[in-house]
Amino acid sequence: MTLGWAIISTGRHPDTKMAPAINAAADATLIAVASRDAGRAQAFAHKHSATSAYDDIDAMLANPAVDVVYVASPNALHLEHTLKAAAAGKHVLVEKPMALTAEDCQAMIDACANAGVKLGVGFHLRTHPGHQRVRELLASGGLGAVTLTTANWGRGLRGQIKPPPRADLQAWWDDPAMAGAGAFMATGVHCVDLMRYVLGREVTEVTALNDATSDRPLEELLIMSLRFDDGSLGTVMTGRRTPDYQGNDVMVYGSEGRAGVRESIAMVLDGTLDINTSDTEASEPYKNHPLALYTWQVDAFNSAVAGYGEPAASGMDGLRAAQITRAMVESASTGRRVDIP
């Protein structure tokens, strides 16, 4: 069954990753795109072979050929756009961070459940085969009792990243009301979601330090310590003040050894599986591919809509990330450890 996909917003992520991934996926056709600007919608539709371009989201949602809506608007708008899409009876794949608060995430979960549509969240790192292999090893007990999990996503200074093509594209990332938090919303949520994914555990405590100031309230660099519900510990470093950072890895240590993937935390399929336990030794590189993680994310979502399995990440995964984000901000600003119920 081929599903018709539509995209809300024409920013960098849908342009460089998700529209090409939808076009590359097995059972997906890009039908439509909506922008605040008709010219941008038409240019995007032309570039990515979508049949329809809209400057009105409601008009796009009225198109019966649209089965799935991919929400790629600024973080603060994910709530409104997901609620609209669910009300129109469309399945929703919403970008991370799912929303700015756990309450908003819950409203999105409820709206999709009430409408009988699937809801997925754009945590693409779950589709990496190395991460899946580590998760399976842990689930089978192959690492013994887990003690420590680490995940880092460090990037270069803002000036070393390609500048945004339009000023408004940077402006929303610098606005606390639109972005919700700083570097954690860009890359940190991926790290904590990946840790939850490979461990199959929930975070119960957070302690964080970040570089936010009263002049610049959104952090650009942060470190955090986590406790999981099995009592094991975790650490995360993320931000954009670490030029040429080496070590964008996820690694789990347990009583029987270690298992993880080196340099796999990225926007491309990449990295090397690294397992060394009493029973297993593996070091396997993954061939770099710019779109594979996102194409598999679309494939998993389509399968879920067709009744096979679930999206790579659920609404509840997005909600958990929102709880951890709030705990990170509170801990960094108060200097205290924050419990997550």
Ligand SMILES: NC(=O)c1ccc[n+]([C@@H]2O[C@H](COP(=O)([O-])OP(=O)(O)OC[C@H]3O[C@@H](n4cnc5c(N)ncnc54)[C@H](OP(=O)(O)O)[C@@H]3O)[C@@H](O)[C@H]2O)c1
């Ligand atoms: N999973 C991942 O790997 C990944 C990677 C990057 C980003 N993301 C997520 O994807 C979402 C979009 O990120 P992006 O990098 O594509 O952002 P971006 O390049 O800044 O684009 C955001 C788009 O949102 C639309 N928009 C609507 N209201 C806006 C406003 N008030 N100000 C600015 N833009 C507005 C604009 O499209 P129109 O002008 O067409 O309306 C704009 O192009 C974010 O939630 C981000 O966290 C996920």
